[in-house]
Amino acid sequence: MTAATEFEPVIGLEVHVQLATQSKAFCGARAEFGGPPNTHIDPYTLGLPGALPVLNHRAVEFALRMGLACGCDIALRSELSRKHYFYPDSPKGYQISQFDRPICENGHIEFVLGSERRQVRLLRIHIEEDAGKNLHLAGGRTSLLDFNRAGVPLIEVVSQPEIRSAEEAGEYLRAIRQLVRFLGISDGNMEAGSLRCDANVSIRPRGSTQLGQRTELKNINSFKYVQKAIEHEILRQIDIVQSGGRIVMETRGWDAARGTSRSQRQKEHAHDYRYLPDPDLPPLVVDKTWLASNAAALPKTPMQRRDHYLFRLGLTPYDASVLTAE
Numbered sequence: 056m057t058a059a060t061e062f063e064p065v066i067g068l069e070v071h072v073q074l075a076t077q078s079k080a081f082c083g084a085r086a087e088f089g090g091p092p093n094t095h096i097d098p099y100t101l102g103l104p105g106a107l108p109v110l111n112h113r114a115v116e117f118a119l120r121m122g123l124a125c126g127c128d129i130a131l132r133s134e135l136s137r138k139h140y141f142y143p144d145s146p147k148g149y150q151i152s153q154f155d156r157p158i159c160e161n162g163h164i165e166f167v168l169g170s171e172r173r174q175v176r177l178l179r180i181h182i183e184e185d186a187g188k189n190l191h192l193a194g195g196r197t198s199l200l201d202f203n204r205a206g207v208p209l210i211e212v213v214s215q216p217e218i219r220s221a222e223e224a225g226e227y228l229r230a231i232r233q234l235v236r237f238l239g240i241s242d243g244n245m246e247a248g249s250l251r252c253d254a255n256v257s258i259r260p261r262g263s264t265q266l267g268q269r270t271e272l273k274n275i276n277s278f279k280y281v282q283k284a285i286e287h288e289i290l291r292q293i294d295i296v297q298s299g300g301r302i303v304m305e306t307r308g309w310d311a312a313r314g315t316s317r318s319q320r321q322k323e324h325a326h327d328y329r330y331l332p333d334p335d336l337p338p339l340v341v342d343k344t345w346l347a348s349n350a351a352a353l354p355k356t357p358m359q360r361r362d363h364y365l366f367r368l369g370l371t372p373y374d375a376s377v378l379t380a381e
């Protein structure tokens with residue numbers, strides 16, 4: 056057996072989708088991409104004392120649309136929590152996210168891999184806010200901060216660890232991009248950062264049912280690199296294990312220019328973040344009637360359309376994929 060067939064890769068993706076709302080997740084500042092630095096800001100974005108959050112109704116609606124389209128269980132009551140960490144691009148000192156009570160759980164993403172129809176189950180889809188941006192000037196002595204992106208609403212789509220190849224990860228991600236575009240909740244543009252992906256990768260002896268130690272790859276900022284970065288990581292891990300080493304749980308940054316990754320930090324754990332329900336935000340309650348009207352207004356998903364073209368109209372798989380691409 057060759058090295059590549061002796062081991063089975065196991066991949067789980069965490070995909071961040073920027074929601075195309077007009078204003079930010081918890082305040083009225085504009086959520087629009089770009090603009091001169093620090094023009095889409097307000098006291099809440101900057102974490103000024105006394106500024107209080109108000110949840111964006113539209114952001115919740117968009118998260119629900121995605122959850123419904125993925126067949127998730129929707130929580131009629133969920134929680135918005137503070138995830139604490141220090142980083143200059145997060146002026147509040149915490150990010151608002153969802154912890155043990157996310158708005159959507161379970162569900163799945165459907166896509167086509169080669170000629171095979173595949174389903175990857177989801178662990179959850181939760182709502183959170185984006186961070187600002189650090190701009191590091193050439194010369195390495197000065198960093199600037201732009202808070203235009205801070206507080207823009209995101210959903211994070213977290214898969215089960217059941218993707219089995221880099222190629223499958225690419226198709227899974229393409230399916231998410233296509234779905235959010237069909238649902239009208241995001242432009243899904245990876246180059247502009249409105250779709251971002253962290254890849255958790257591990258390997259295990261083929262046939263084993265236990266999960267191996269994983270690493271988490273960050274900075275994969277283009278479609279082209281999703282596959283490359285994951286392939287590289289699988290081979291790196293196989294190399295380590297074959298030479299008698301152990302995989303350490305860590306966060307690695309993908310360096311597209313060099314085609315390699317670098318260890319960034321040892322992985323932190325949930326308890327390091329001191330999650331707590333945000334005391335300024337009441338529980339997020341989804342009204343049943345509102346949920347039902349969102350479900351009724353849901354457009355056909357790309358996969359439903361594809362089935363219609365294939366099985367009702369008798370089109371070829373190629374034609375069906377062209378017609379559902381955009």
Ligand code: ADP
Pocket residue numbers: 065066067068069213214215216217255256257266267268269271325
């Ligand atoms: P964290 O925020 O600590 O990364 P999450 O539970 O949010 O934890 O995300 C975990 C992600 O990692 C999920 O997509 C999951 O499928 C994936 N994952 C967990 N364990 C493994 C593993 N052993 N190998 C590959 N992926 C894994």
Ligand code: MG
Pocket residue numbers: 069253271
């Ligand atoms: Mg993670």
